[in-house]
Every structure is written in C-alpha cells, then in structure tokens.
Amino acid sequence: MSSSLTDLPVRGGNITAATLPDAERKGLTKKEIAADHPTWCPGCGDFSVLALYFKLIEKRKLWHEKVTTIAGIGCSSRFPYFVQAHGAHYIHGRALPFASGISLSRPDLHVFVFGGDGDAFSIGGNHFNHTARKNIKMTYVVMDNWVYGLTKKQTSPTSPIGFKSKTDITGAMDQPINPMKQAISAGATFVARTTHTNPNHVLQMMEAAMDHDGFSFVECLSECVEFYEGAFDASNPRKGGVFNSVPADHDVTDEIAAYKLAGEPFPGHFGIFYKNNRPTKNANEQKIIAAAREKVTGLKDWQILQKNFDRLK
Amino acid sequence: MTAPSAGGAPKVSKVSEAIIRIAGNSQDGIQAIGGFLARLAGRSEQEVMTFMTIPATISGGPSIFQVRIGSGEVLSSGDDADVLLAFYQHSYEDHITSVKKGGIVLYDSDHVEPKAEWQKEYHHIGVPISGLTVEAIGGTAKDKGKNIYALGLVAKMFDLNIPKLEKLIGERFTGKDTSILNNALAAFHAGYSHSLGNVIETFKFVESQKKTGHQVVMNGNEALGYGLIAAGVRFGAGYPITPWSDIMELLRRELPKYGGTFVQCEDEIASISMAIGGGYAGRVSVTGSSGPGISLKTEALGWAVMAEIPLIIVDIQRGGPSTGMPTNVEQSDLNIACFGGHGDSPRVVIAPANVEDCFYTAIEAVNIARKYSVPVIIVSDQAIATRIEAFEEPNMEKVCQDISPDLTPVADHKPYDLAVADGVTRHVAPGTRIMNGIYPIATGLEHDEFGHPSGSPKMHMQMTAKRRKKLQALAATYPTPAIYGPSEGNVLLVGWGSTQGPIKEAVDRARAAGDSVSSIHIKHINPLPNGLENIFAGFNHVLVVEMNDEGLYGYGQLAGLLRARYGDPKIRGINKCDGLTFKVKDIVEKAQATVSAGLRKM
Numbered sequence: 001m002s003s004s005l006t007d008l009p010v011r012g013g014n015i016t017a018a019t020l021p022d023a024e025r026k027g028l029t030k031k032e033i034a035a036d037h038p039t040w041c042p043g044c045g046d047f048s049v050l051a052l053y054f055k056l057i058e059k060r061k062l063w064h065e066k067v068t069t070i071a072g073i074g075c076s077s078r079f080p081y082f083v084q085a086h087g088a089h090y091i092h093g094r095a096l097p098f099a100s101g102i103s104l105s106r107p108d109l110h111v112f113v114f115g116g117d118g119d120a121f122s123i124g125g126n127h128f129n130h131t132a133r134k135n136i137k138m139t140y141v142v143m144d145n146w147v148y149g150l151t152k153k154q155t156s157p158t159s160p161i162g163f164k165s166k167t168d169i170t171g172a173m174d175q176p177i178n179p180m181k182q183a184i185s186a187g188a189t190f191v192a193r194t195t196h197t198n199p200n201h202v203l204q205m206m207e208a209a210m211d212h213d214g215f216s217f218v219e220c221l222s223e224c225v226e227f228y229e230g231a232f233d234a235s236n237p238r239k240g241g242v243f244n245s246v247p248a249d250h251d252v253t254d255e256i257a258a259y260k261l262a263g264e265p266f267p268g269h270f271g272i273f274y275k276n277n278r279p280t281k282n283a284n285e286q287k288i289i290a291a292a293r294e295k296v297t298g299l300k301d302w303q304i305l306q307k308n309f310d311r312l313k
Numbered sequence: 314m315t316a317p318s319a320g321g322a323p324k325v326s327k328v329s330e331a332i333i334r335i336a337g338n339s340q341d342g343i344q345a346i347g348g349f350l351a352r353l354a355g356r357s358e359q360e361v362m363t364f365m366t367i368p369a370t371i372s373g374g375p376s377i378f379q380v381r382i383g384s385g386e387v388l389s390s391g392d393d394a395d396v397l398l399a400f401y402q403h404s405y406e407d408h409i410t411s412v413k414k415g416g417i418v419l420y421d422s423d424h425v426e427p428k429a430e431w432q433k434e435y436h437h438i439g440v441p442i443s444g445l446t447v448e449a450i451g452g453t454a455k456d457k458g459k460n461i462y463a464l465g466l467v468a469k470m471f472d473l474n475i476p477k478l479e480k481l482i483g484e485r486f487t488g489k490d491t492s493i494l495n496n497a498l499a500a501f502h503a504g505y506s507h508s509l510g511n512v513i514e515t516f517k518f519v520e521s522q523k524k525t526g527h528q529v530v531m532n533g534n535e536a537l538g539y540g541l542i543a544a545g546v547r548f549g550a551g552y553p554i555t556p557w558s559d560i561m562e563l564l565r566r567e568l569p570k571y572g573g574t575f576v577q578c579e580d581e582i583a584s585i586s587m588a589i590g591g592g593y594a595g596r597v598s599v600t601g602s603s604g605p606g607i608s609l610k611t612e613a614l615g616w617a618v619m620a621e622i623p624l625i626i627v628d629i630q631r632g633g634p635s636t637g638m639p640t641n642v643e644q645s646d647l648n649i650a651c652f653g654g655h656g657d658s659p660r661v662v663i664a665p666a667n668v669e670d671c672f673y674t675a676i677e678a679v680n681i682a683r684k685y686s687v688p689v690i691i692v693s694d695q696a697i698a699t700r701i702e703a704f705e706e707p708n709m710e711k712v713c714q715d716i717s718p719d720l721t722p723v724a725d726h727k728p729y730d731l732a733v734a735d736g737v738t739r740h741v742a743p744g745t746r747i748m749n750g751i752y753p754i755a756t757g758l759e760h761d762e763f764g765h766p767s768g769s770p771k772m773h774m775q776m777t778a779k780r781r782k783k784l785q786a787l788a789a790t791y792p793t794p795a796i797y798g799p800s801e802g803n804v805l806l807v808g809w810g811s812t813q814g815p816i817k818e819a820v821d822r823a824r825a826a827g828d829s830v831s832s833i834h835i836k837h838i839n840p841l842p843n844g845l846e847n848i849f850a851g852f853n854h855v856l857v858v859e860m861n862d863e864g865l866y867g868y869g870q871l872a873g874l875l876r877a878r879y880g881d882p883k884i885r886g887i888n889k890c891d892g893l894t895f896k897v898k899d900i901v902e903k904a905q906a907t908v909s910a911g912l913r914k915m
Contacts (some may be wrong), residue, residue, distance in 0.1 A: 002865060032750060034763055035752075035765075039721055042574060043401050063746070063748065064745040064750065064752055065743065065745055065747070066743075066744065067743075067750075068743045069596075078805070079755050081754055081756075081765055081766060084744075084750065084751070084752055085752050085756045086742075086743035086752050086753065087752070088593055088755040088756065089755070089756040089757065090589075090616060090757065091585070091586075091613060091616050091757055091759060094582055094583070094586040094613065096583075096727055097550075097578060097582070097584075097586035097587045097590065098585035098586045098587065098589060098590040098593070099590060100576070100583075100586075100587050100590060101550065101586065101588060101589060101591040101592075101593070101594060101598065102590045102591070102593060102594040102743070103550070103589020104548070104574065104576065104587075104591070105547075105548045105574075105590075105591045105595075105596045105598070106594040106596075106718075106743070106744065107596070108743075108744060109594070109743055109744060120704075126579055126580065126583075127579065127583055127586075129579075130578070130579040130583065145554070155815075156326055181746075229900040258902075261336065265665045267662045271525075276557055278829035285569075285574045286841070287852055288569045288574070288576065289573075290419070290574055291569075291570045292569035292570045293570065295369075295570070296570050300708045300710075301542075301713055301715070302709040303709070304570050304571060305539065305543060305713060306709045307528050308539065308567070309539070309706060309709065311484075312530055312531050313352075313355065313356060313527055313528065313530070313536075313706070
C-alpha cells in the first residue's frame, strides 16, 4: 500500500550506514547552512532576515533535509539560493500555493516561505488571502521594503501615498495595502510584525511563527538602501525613531483589537498582533482521510479500486 | 439493423447492432436511459459507445444521448440512428434527419405532433409516454419517471434482458427512499407491458462474439480519474471548469480512501502551483482543466519544465478560444499543449484514443513524468470525457502502482547533471538527506548543475539541450503507430484522440467500396514517435483528420506539427469545428473531396 499523506513517506527506508539517528546528529553550524553569498546590495535589510533564519535553524536543530525554503520572485525571493537545504525558487506571486502543495503532501517537512511585498500583496494577493483562510501550515515571512527593488524602483502595493518612483513620478496615489489588516481579515491564524533593525525580535517572531500550528505570517520591515533609503527610520531607535512593542495588555485573540493596532500610524507596534487555534487544512484533510480509510481497513489499494470497478459492471 | 417490414404479424428479427438516439431536454433523465442501456450492454459482453450533447445553460435545454450497442466491434457512436426516441416536438423535428430512412420514430404523443411527410419515410410509433407514466406511478409525480417508462418501451422493442435491467435500476436507486425505486420499477414495467401494436417487429441481438472476462462500463473522465489512482497519484489540485470538473470531483471523493487528497484552489494558477509543489515534495501530482484554464496554467508549466519536476496536467478539450463552446467537443488545444508558454519548453503530450485508453494513458503519463522529470499533458476531449464505453476489466493487482516518495539518503546529488548523455536526471525530493551536505534548489532561473543561478550563455545552451534531449530519448522508446489497413496505398488517414473510432470505420467503409485507404492513430504527440516518415512514404496522400479549424494555410494543428517535422506537402487536413464528433460519412466524403482524383489508386 502506498503511504498515506499522514505517514512519513519513506519507501525502502534503507538508511545507509553513514547516517546517524537524529538524536545523535550534531546541530548544523552556520557554515553548513550557508550556501551562495547573497546578491543583495550592501546594507540591504534582507541580510539580517537571512542571518536570523540561519540562527533559527541552528537554535532549533533543524536538519538540512527537513527544511524547505520556498520563494517567489523579487530581491528577497533570492533567499533559497543562500540557504544550504532543499529549496525552490518559484514563479512570481505563486510561492504560497506551491508551498501549500508541499505542506499538504508532506507533514514531515518544515515549510518556510520568504518573499517581498510585490509577491505577497500584488501579483500573489489572492493566494495570500486563500492560503490564510485555508490555514495551511507554513511560515511566511514577507520582507516588506515598500518598493520594487529587483526591477529598480517602481511603486509597490505597500508604497505610501506620495512616494516618488519611476512609475509614480509625482508620487504614489493609491491607498497602500496594510499587511497586518490584510492578514487578519483574510483569516490568518498567526499575524506578527517585526523589523530587520531589531534582530532579537526578528528571531523571536520567526520562532513563534514556526511553533504555530497553522498559517503564520510575519511582516518584516526590510529597508531597501538603494531605492527607498530611510523608509523605516522612524521605527529605528538608532536613527532617532522608536521601536514600540505590542502593548503588554493586548489580547492576541481579539481580532478587533488586532485590527485597531494594525491601523496605528507608522511606526506602529511590533510583535504578535493576532493568533488563534483554528484547525489547519492539514488537520482537516487528515480527518477526512482517517474517516475514509476506516471504511477500507485491511484492503490494499488495488482492492479498493477493484471495489469501485465492481460497481461499474 | 434492418428496417422493419410494414404490416403483417409481429415478428422477431435478429440484429447484430442498433443505434438508438434519445432526444429530450437535459432535465428529463435521458442520460439515465442511455446509461442503463450502456451498462446492460457491458454486462452482456456487448460493445457499446455513447454520444451526448448537453446545453451550456444551467438548467434545461435540448439534449440528446445516442447509444450504439453491438454484438461485434463498435468503433463509433454511429452516424444515423435506427431508432429515435423523441420526447418533444423540437426533439422530433431536430433529430428526424439523423434517423436512417425506414427507421423507427418512437415519440411521446402527448407532446409530439407527427408530420405527414415524415410518416411516409419513417415508421412512427406514438405512445402517450407522459400520460401513461403519470398513470403508472400515480400520485403527484407528474411525468417524472417518463425516462424509465421509455426505457421499458425500448426493452420491449429489443427484447432486452429484463432481470438484468431491473437489477441495474435497483442499483441506481439503492439507498434512496424505497418508494422512488418502486415508482421507477412501476414505470419500467408499465412501459415494458405497453403494446407497441402489431405493425412492427421486435428485435433480438445476436449473441456477442466477445467472450473476454468481465467488462466495466464508464465514461472517459471516470476512466482517466481511476487511471490516475491506479498509477499511484495521491495528490492533486484543481479549479472547477467544464468538462474537467468530473475528474476533480472523482479524485476529491476517492483519494482519501487511499490516504491522499485533492484540493480545490482559488484559481487555475494556484491549482497547478499546488500540484507542482506536491510533485516537488516527491508525490507526482495532478492538475487539470479545460479551455481557458489551460491558458492560465502555462507560466507555471514552464517552471516545471525548467525545474524538471514531474507533473500531470489533464486537458479536457472543449470548443475555444475563450469561453468558446464549453459543452462541445474540439481538438484545438494541441498547439497550446505542445507549445503553450514562453521560451523553449519541451514537455510531453499524450492523447488517449478512447475510454479504455484513458485509464492506461493515465498510468503511462505518470510513469513518463517520474522517469523523465517532466510535465506530461494528457489531452482528452469533451467527446471521450462524456461518452460511455464498455471495456475489459483491468487486472487491478497488476496495474496498480505504489509511487510513494523514495527518501533513501544519497551520497551526493546534482539535480541538473550535465554528464548524463540522454539528459534524464531524477528529482530528489525534500526529506532526502544528501550526505555531502550540498542540497539542490529547484528553480525557474537558468541554473547550473546544482540549481544555482547561472547567466552563462554556454550553460543556457547546455541546459536547454538537456531538457530537449530527454524528450528525444523518450521518443526513441515509443512504438511506431500500427497501420490500420495495408501499409501501402493511395490515402493514409491520420488521427489523434477521440477520432480513432470513426476514422477506422471510415477506412472499413471506404475499403468495402473498393477505395485504397488506410489509417494510423498518433497517441504520442510530443514528442512524436520515430518512423512516421516510413509510413507516410507508402501513400500518395496523408490526410490528417482533426476537429479543429483548417487554419490560415489549410491544415489543422497536428497536420501543422507533422508538416513542420517532415516538410511534406502531401500532408493535408480534413478539419471541422462544429462542436460535434466526426461522422464516418463526414470523413469519407471529405477525403473524397480532398483527393480530387478519387480514393482509388491510379
């Protein structure tokens, strides 16, 4: 019988003599996790997200083969090439459904998706909504820089009104998308906000996101030094700004309170805005599978199909 | 079937086949009558093929279901009907011309007013079907059940096996309120008991020559869906669109029994992306669509080609372009299947020829996708999708495959190894430990052997060649198509997909009339099998029969591909795009017109 999506899908299962049981394996070092040298511009905020992802893998003792790093298209989406693990660099805007295919068919893997604001909120906007509402288990970190960097300074869906770009020479005029509000209203079950200038906070958010059983979304402000320098200074104490944590008395299960928090003017707050424990699609599908398999207990796959064909005679 | 003789005592004639066309409205359950007849034929070791049209409206509208049952080989659903069962005036008037001269018109006299001029040419039998159904069932059923009443009439006319039909009716209405089954049986028996009068003979099928084990009866979409399950596919994603939706509904219903699942996505792009994600994760996955949905998938398809990820895409073709003719048949997606998308993106395209072939094509497609790490497009069409055929039951234990991911650790891995001469590399799924610590990236960027970006002109040429070479290696494994008829002659008809049956029958008919005609059927469309040029060399004319437009230059899509490959001007097209399947006489007549010197060898 072929393995169920519930099972760890090992066939043959011949672990070679060279491999050790996970408990006896040493954790990976940064050197073992790093692959290509990033192609980002010096000073890009994405460097710190990558460094903290390495730290997460080290700290949580994740294995190369268990991590899948997925991205769409954009500066930030070059991410998988810099990580020494299984990964995929998919097409623009569609990283979430691609990652959903992995998550739903392979419960044994950690699925991390990295991308930018164009991927998440423009070309892939609808996928963001549907992955959130389906609550498919994965962690999605959006490195939001408020500008299209890879294509060299066009307006992004998160560019603030008045931002001058090559496609809005007199200043952006369209209402920008608020990622926090978008995620909360789409039904994301974990919604957090962080910024690349506060590394400890980034790691803390990524860990909390990874531990969440469901679709966990982290917006990480990540400055584009080339095309939108100083965009986030107001949130950076080193540049005279303020880093406000989510108030201690904020109830993360209160959707309305989270929405209000998301509506505060920049720099707003950082931390977990919203979290609930709605069942994942992964779990719901497993329930359907378990119920269906109960009715065919003891039958081999070909015998199940045979029963169908017997009814078609 | 021979025409009945008028007058005289009722008699029973032996027939070897019959074509029955049932015409009514889509909500009358005429598909159910056809389904019962097809299933009965399957259980009686007869061959059967059906053809249906359904309106594109949400509810109602004229619809037909044609059933051809034969004790011998049945290759098509037939040109002209022996019997027309007409429920309404429009059914009668629209379809009388599809009845053979001297054939039988069985009509509901509560709704149909027969025309005097047609009464001379066809045997008319009027039965107040609606009224008698109400009478038989009683209560407030109105005329619901008149389809089953009419089935009783047909059963009487063809002396069908009543216990078998009763059993089929019982199975159909099983689990429902017993009064529904009782009403159905009451209607059936009332129809069966109704006197057809003594002006007409009844018929009895001669015993079938087929004695091959058990037959199963299903439509092409069912065969394709079950074929994917037999092949071991356990994950897929799709978006509803006619006529593909049946397959996604089937997989959604069935896969959980096998530990799998099928996801309904927000759109076509998400669907193919999710399926590619499943394939990347080590489970060969399926997505599918029809018409416009296939267009939407092409960018992601290009990624799967570039990243070399196994994938199955099912395209149930319908009339296009755009929304086109959603419930009609056309073979106009061959170009998008072979070439759709930007860049050089070689992918595999296979077209099943009939319902049985849908089942086995699904298995073949999955095995090609896995072995060659390539997307495979199964191009079916609305005609095969909805037509019912009986075929020999597959040996399930033998055909069912286990293709669970193999996560055995490997020493090292180059996902895009250029040292392999035929370009065929294996996809290693996440979860697989690579002992040298160097992990692959699956990517749509042009890349080096490990999947890391490369802008090198040489690398792009080498990788493009790799992706091409593996399809050339695949082509070398394909059998050369078998020739139906002599291997030398005047005319070779070339077909693909659902036209196989009518083309073979056209060959039979033309040869019976003394014409020199043979045919081949091309199942593997991209890449093409080797050796076609040797077949073409044996004929003066190569006519490619396709349900698509003749194009700007006078030939259809497969003909264009064959011309591009062989540069041979004797390859020409026989095309039509009226949304209906080819009739045998269409093919014979068009071939005669195309080859002006006649079909006989000069």
